[in-house]
Amino acid sequence: MTGRQRILPVRRDYNRWVADETLEDFALRFTAKGARRWSSSRVSQTALGAISFLALEAIGGSVTLTYGFSNVLAATLVVAALLFATGLPISVYAARYGVDVDLLTRGAGFGYIGSTVTSLVYATFTFMLFAIEGSIMATALKLFFGVPLALGYLVSAVAVIPLVTHGISWISRFQLVTQPLWIGLNLLPVGFIAWHDRAAILDWTAFGGLAAGPGPAGGFDLQKFGGAASVILALMPQIGEQVDVLRFLPARPAPGRATRAWWWSLLAAGPGWIVLGAPKLLFGSLLAVMALRAGVPADHAADPAEMYRIAFGYVFGNPDAVALLAAGFVVVSQLKINVMNAYAGSLAWSNFFSRLTHSHPGRVVWLVFNVAIALLLMELGIYAALERILALFAVVAVAWLGAVVADLAINKPLGLSPPGIEFKRAHLHDINPVGCGAMALATLVALLAAAGAFGDAAAALAPFVALATALVSAPLIAWGTGGRFYLARRPRASWAGRASVACAICAHPFEPEDMAHCPAYAGPICSLCCSLDARCGDLCRPRATAPVQVMAALKALLPRRWGTRVSRSAVQFGATFLCFVATVSLVLLLIDFGAAATGPAIRGVVDRTLWAAFAILSIVSGVLAWFFTLSGEGRRAAQDESARQTALLLDEIAAHRRTDAELQRARDVAEAANSAKSRYVVGLSHELRTPLNAVLGYAQLLERDGDIPPARRNGLRVIRRSAEHLSGLIDGLLDVSKIEAGRLQVRSDRVRTAEFFAGLVDMVRLQADAKGLAFRVSGLDALPAAVRTDEKRLRQILINLLSNAIKFTPAGHVALSVSYRNQVATLDVADSGPGIAPEDRARIFEPFDRGPRARADAVPGLGLGLTITRLLAELMGGDIAVVEPPDGGALFRVRLMLSAAAAPAAAAPRAVSGYRGRRRTLMVVDDDPEQPVLMRAILEPLGFAVLSARDGPTCLSLVADVAPDLFALDVSMPGMDGWALAAALRARGFDAPILMMSANLGEGAPASDAPGRDGAQDAAQGAAHDAALPKPFDLARLIDLLGSLLALDWIEGAPAPAAAATGGAGTGLAAADIAELRRLCAIGYVRGLEAKLGEVGDGPVAAALRERLARFDLDGFARLLDGAEGMRAPEALAP
Helix, strand or coil: CCCCCCCCCHHHHHHHHHEEECCCCCCCCCCHHHHHHHHHHHHHHHHHHHHHHHHHHHHEEEHHHHCHHHHHEEEEEHHHHHHHHHHHHHHCCCCCCCCCCHHHHHHHHCCCCHHHHHHHHHHHHHHHHHHHHHHHHHHHHHHHHHCCCHHHHHHHHCHHHHHHHCCCCHHHHHHHHHHHHHHHHHHHHHHHHHCCCCHHHHHHCCCCCCCCCCCCCCCCCHHHHHHHHHHHHHEEEEEEEHHHHHHCCCCCCCCCCCHHHHHHHHHHHHCCHHHHHHHHHHHHHHHHHHHHHHHCCCCCCCHHHHHHHHHHCCCCHHHHHHHHHHHHHHHHHHHHHCCCCCCCHHHHHHHHHHHHHCCCCCCCHHHHHHHHHHHHEEECCHHHHHHHHHHHHHHHHHHHHHHHHHHHHHHHHHHCCCCCCCCCHHHCCCCCCCHHHHHHHHHHHHHHHCCCCCCCCHHCCHHHHHHHHHHHHHHHHHHHHHCCCCCCCCHHHHCCEEEEEECCCCCCCCHHHHHHEEEECEEEEEEHHHHHCCCCCCCCCCCCCCCHHHHHHHHCCCCHHHCCHHHHHHHHHHHHHHHHHHHHHHHHHHHHHHHCCHHHHHHHHHHHHHHHHHHHHHHHHHHHHHHHHHHHHHHHHHHHHHHHHHHHHHHHHHHHHHHHHHHHHHHHHHHHHHHHHHHHHHHHHHHHHHEEEEEHHHHHHHCCCCCCCHHHHHHHHHHHHHHHHHHHHHHHHHHHHHHCCCCCCCCEEEEEEHHHHHHHHHHHHHHHHHCCCCCEEEEEHHHCCEEECHHHHHHHHHHHHHHHHHCCCCCEEEEEEEEEEEEEEEEEEECCCCCCCCCHHHCCCCCCCCCHHHHCCCCCCCHHHHHHHHHHHCCCEEEEECCCCCCCEEEEEEEEEEEEEECCCCCCCCEEEECCCCCCEEEEEEEHHHHHHHHHHHHHHEEEEEEECCHHHHHHCCCCCCCCCCCEEEEECCCCCCCHHHHHHHHHHHHCCCEECCCCCCCEEEEHHHHHHCHHHHCCCCCCCCEEEEEECCCHHHHHHHHHHCCCCECCCCCCCCCCCCHHHHHHHEEEEHHHHHHHHHHHHHHHHHHHHHCCCCCCHHHHHHHHHCCCCHHHHHHHHHHHHHHCCCCCCCC
């Protein structure tokens, strides 16, 4: 499936940064199995460091002073049992699935957005407990060292941040280092008190509380029990901090001793915290009573600093030692618990804000945020209202965790909810009515009970009412809904066996448990990137979002007439307004708790003021809620319109892609047809060039033959010119085909400008004179002596333009003007003809379009000249344009890069009769029998010895004993082609120059001498050859190449007449000698062969024959005779 979203690089970098920042501590995500690298013992010891908080002693002392020993003891034992029982399933599931308490809540019946409320509850617990602990530390610093409270609050808050920035790894080190000191200081005063002051213990057990109650003094009272238990139950979220560490516990090993150790670690780190916490709470109760006995005022007797000042007074008699020891114990204890509070708070706030804002600046940011809130609460004096705040908080906390426990311990074993913990946004409903409904119902019932709606006993036991309601309602709701709100969709089973899956957004690999498939991005996505994505529109779960769920619930619960009228805006306004009012109510309630210590008169004024503020702030909340609702509506409307436009754009893009695909297929068909045409043209040109080469070569030879009567010379010239014209037409067709196929390459030759333009002007002037036109040339002096360009293509461009000018000009003149500046030559070809109509200028460069005037005047031609000219000019990096001259006619302007170059060596003489030095032997290899005959006719009069072979293997056999000075190889031969033969010759150690010759040599091989070769193409062909010559070739060009390759010193003058029917004159053997040698070889007459070879002389072929005869290699002797004889010259060469 194609993803609808486009992943922008900026977004990818942002999410990757977030993933890197939180990777170590796995905030917002499943704790990978590979990250659980610590031992079970270390994890449990780290988690046990969280029980060091002195709030236990403070709570124990506070409730003892209020409710008395008997009620506190009963409340402690009952609540401890409840906390252990509820903490056990939470710890087991958290350790088994590697999730923190927030992720656990998501999968335990609350849903993705439903657990946002519980994240806020948990975050509130962490900063509230942090503030209480920080206040205790600041009080100790003031008591023992005189540090002002404000400064003490700041120190207690800031000191924690560096210990938590690097997550659980640094926290673990800190807890392990401070553990022995804390344990020692914690146990030290207990022993001394038990040994020295047993009376204090008796007084403690008889203590009935400061306030007189309705029951017997010092006896059990249900309401006091409920009040004490309510305060202690507020510690129930402490299991969340244990779980935040417990998720790093290694996977449970196979059954055995290791399994028992794993279970002991889980129990100690999880629910076992209350096993050690309950004695601390009771010890605080004892110390509070002892502080009263020591004369400490009642409002300070529950302060841990005062408590431990009294306790360590039993250990040391020196007040300074007592102060130092007590201060050290308080500071260590507060740091040990507050690093856990700060760490848990950073995780809770990360979870809370990531779901509401789809943004996560990093866990450290929320760490500082959590500490800042705690510092503010410390400055506001939260410690003064400790009991009332905890009692209220206990109702909400117990309702939350009670619903979680009900799902884990009841629903899952009964099959009312799916097994396992699913926490990913992509797989959850936003709201699961099981957990959310149970928590809401339990909170409501408990608050009603606390308000006295169900009697005094229920009011005292409100947290227990909340727990019981949650435990009963969660299974009932799960059974009633059929468990269909737990999973919006299931994970991919195919990923289960994979070690990791890469996220399509952040590109990090994660374990399959942390991954989901995203249809918006058409790929895997990790849980963090999924949580932060705000653009997907929940495409993976369109019916599982909160607005859809709420609207569906209202339509199901309300009468049909009302349900159809409920709008999304009204629901959003109601929900937003309730959130604002709840926040305002909570703030005002905290203020009311702070005013609880004032007198009745002041309290009444405060209450009236708070109610007035509530009314005003409710109105403001309604306005703000409506503002946010309307803003959200406008944003949704804009998003919907953007989505519609995007859908239209995507449809259009898809249509364009289909069109492009059709065009691509059509282009492929056209290219295939064009390729077939090109192959046909190339093959046809080869078949035409081969006989044409013979026609043109013999025409040139006969023109040079002095024995030809003058009356026949005109006919020979007509034959040559016709052959040249036909060759030009073939070249044009082939050039167009090559250019269209992208196979035509431009060479870089060094061209002598004077000689180049002299030859060009001479040729064109003859055509102009024949038609009675004046030919004007100007500006040639501006050119450098030599330039670097493709000589053949430049000549082709100019000849095409000048020939057209002459053809289309009936009378007047044709002009060629040249200007040169900054290595760029401007070549203007102008004529005084009828010109080119403006409407024809755009199409005269099209193939086979000759214009109406050419057709009307019956000017001969194919209409390819200007097409080839334009393509060649562009291929050479230049351009061509039609310019309207002021005096009429037509003007073609060509601009080409002609960089100045050093002048090449002088060209070979136009007419040579031979060369100086020893006789050179040439080996001609061609499968066409006419070509060796032609080469013999051309080269033997110049003094060359010419050997021939029909194919590659024959050539390799012949050269085993004769080393030619030059090889002339045809490219296209059956079996071993010319390129393979050249490579074989080089492999056998022959370093003689190799000249490649072919009718379809193409641009794949260099077609110039060594200085002008293209190194890239040489490399492509193995650099086996030295030069290449296309057929049909110019005789002067052949002689020029031979002189260059063999470093010949030519003898100028007219060549000798062509030999007539001399089978092998250039070899030093006459035809009669070869025939006689062949006859003697056939009968095996060795002495006769030796005598005959003595008669023919000492040429290179005769020497090779003698060597074969000395080895009695008559087969090799015969093959060498075949190469020396070649083919008889045609009768046309005879005088």
